[in-house]
Ligand code: HEM
């Protein structure tokens with residue numbers, strides 16, 4: 001995926017500078033990039049799959065303990081965060097569309113909004129963590145409020161799941177930041193280059209993960 | 225991709241009939257820096273060759289200490305703690321830093337683009353990154369294990385690893401975690417390359433079986449490695465952050481660790497054998513001068529192993545207290561997964577049947593593979609049967625089982641491939657007789673080392689102990705003696721292969737008269753792999769042109 005253009009051979013159209021020398025044409029290059037990211041997302045699903053499997057096993061083993069523990073999560077913040085993340089998913093998708101149409105101004109705007117929403121999400125998450133710690137909801141805390149041992153399991157899973165998700169958000173924000181910078185600098189062609197579509201796909205995945213985490217950690221405790 | 229014109233000849237300033245040697249990927253711009261920043265799949269393959277060889281000798285040094293300690297019944301050379309650390313080092317390094325990357329990343333990197341007539345892998349920079357991640361993870365893990373040591377064994381079982389071990393478990397796990405990214409990067413690269421970069425004329429069922437093997441391996445890598453990453457993450461968060469997923473004091477279940485670990489690690493044992501099967505298929509067809517027997521069956525067998533391999537992990541846990549019904553199911557599925565392996569063994573032998581076999585060194589290694597893999601696979605069936613496993617679990621029988629496959633099988637296959645493609649990779653021929661001697665020595669040394677371990681296991685020697693009753697000594701002495709021969713057999717190639725780099729005869733482009741696109745370009749290949757379009761005609765394994773093929777070539 002280097003930017004260096006291969007020397008164009010006589011009788012062929014000039015190669016786009018976005019086309020790496022080992023590909024024939026942009027179509028092939030884009031197909032490779034898309035497939036690569038989809039496969040990467042499959043690995044992400046299995047990564048979180050291990051975690052969700054652990055959750056499932058324990059939720060089945062200790063249904064009551066899990067319901068009690070889940071009632072302690074900050075549902076308001078969790079739900080606001082869901083809305084924020086879904087909206088950022090919309091702006092990211094629009095950014096991908098706009099890039100396909102070569103609309104640089106809209107792309108810039110939309111990516112900036114996506115980053116903004118992501119940052120607010122992280123801010124809210126941080127505030128929530130602060131509240132959790134304030135309530136001693138950390139499994140090793142001596143004043144951990146819930147008596148039943150499975151509550152500690154639930155809260156271990158809570159910190160692991162949300163923590164790993166937050167790391168994914170950070171990676172996504174970093175990626176969007178770099179792309180925003182490059183878009184403003186006009187250092188790559190919006191239509192020939194697939195990086196915005198790739199970032200959008202990744203962001204969509206991070207959104208989707210949250211859509212599993214939200215019901216498991218926040219909604220479940222309110223089901224009764 | 226149907227209407228894409230076939231690749232343009234893209235050698236900057238190449239004069240017709242030009243200086244092949246200067247233009248080769250080895251020759252142009254020779255500086256350390258150009259190697260460390262290269263994105264050429266062939267050079268990255270060589271970087272991997274150097275690093276995996278290094279890890280092989282680190283793991284080998286640990287193995288030497290193990291065999292020395294076991295020479296006598298008393299635990300005299302190492303303390304029990306020291307012994308635990310040494311076999312952990314051996315296992316971790318050999319599994320994650322030698323066996324998993326060795327064929328996909330060395331030979332796969334070098335050969336997959338050549339075999340499908342492409343200029344490079346789909347993501348060259350990701351490829352280079354994967355090497356750095358591998359080095360980083362490996363250095364990290366080896367440093368952790370040498371400075372403080374880890375005594376959990378390569379399996380990191382909880383609750384010992386989380387609640388009791390005071391050693392560098394977390395650091396080692398992080399090292400393995402990092403190298404997992406490297407594995408995933410390689411897997412993504414291989415799959416995408418095979419999907420998107422095959423030239424017109426090379427349909428799925430015209431690919432060399434080595435490419436198929438790498439493809440199936442990559443599938444397993446992609447679907448299993450993330451689960452290892454998660455289980456290691458949970459292990460490390462439990463140790464460092466106090467989040468207790470496996471901690472029985474908080475209702476956690478240590479057996480869950482085993483389930484997640486083996487969900488990765490059983491498929492991972494196939495990561496450590498399928499690439500070897502691919503190599504051996506290429507070598508055996510070439511030196512039998514026969515079209516491969518049952519091409520389609522070979523492909524389906526690879527895919528079947530890749531899929532079914534995900535559903536047998538519980539056979540490592542027969543004694544863990546899992547439910548009897550689970551054990552029976554896993555036992556049954558383990559018998560099923562042996563069927564495709566057996567099909568492959570059958571097909572290799574059928575390929576050799578009535579072939580014009582010659583015994584070049586790589587062929588000797590490949591034939592050794594078939595025999596040793598069969599032994600390992602059959603003893604796997606013993607272990608897959610629940611009552612037998614209750615007797616043999618955690619004994620030397622298990623150790624012998626997996627060494628027959630991983631060392632007898634995979635390492636032989638790697639040597640087969642290394643010798644087979646050495647002229648292509650380096651442009652030099654090695655001394656054939658020396659190589660043949662090394663191959664035979666390896667076979668004998670291997671059997672002497674590991675066959676006694678089957679017997680030891682059966683008469684009750686448990687694994688992972690540094691002292692044992694006198695009655696076992698005779699078998700341990702045989703095994704240690706075999707290890708000396710084996711060590712010599714591993715060191716020999718290091719000698720004559722390096723020798724050949726300087727004094728070896730220059731190799732022609734196709735020294736073995738093999739089919740396959742990689743032989744249609746120079747030895748070593750030019751930077752962009754092909755100076756002229758490689759010809760894709762007939763089937764991949766068009767050997768014995770003088771005879772009439774038994775079946776029409778078109779449909780297989
Ligand atoms: C033919 C199919 C196979 C079957 C049915 C099979 C069966 C088994 C069983 C039942 C065990 C557990 C024994 C015990 O711990 O009591 C085992 C262990 C093992 N097998 Fe296999 N196996 C097969 C192929 C392989 C292959 C291809 C490899 C490696 C390339 C392999 C590597 C291992 C390893 C490393 C262990 C021991 C892990 C440990 O506890 O440290 N096996 N095998």
Ligand SMILES: [Cu+2]
Nearest residue numbers: 490537539540
């Ligand atoms: Cu297994």
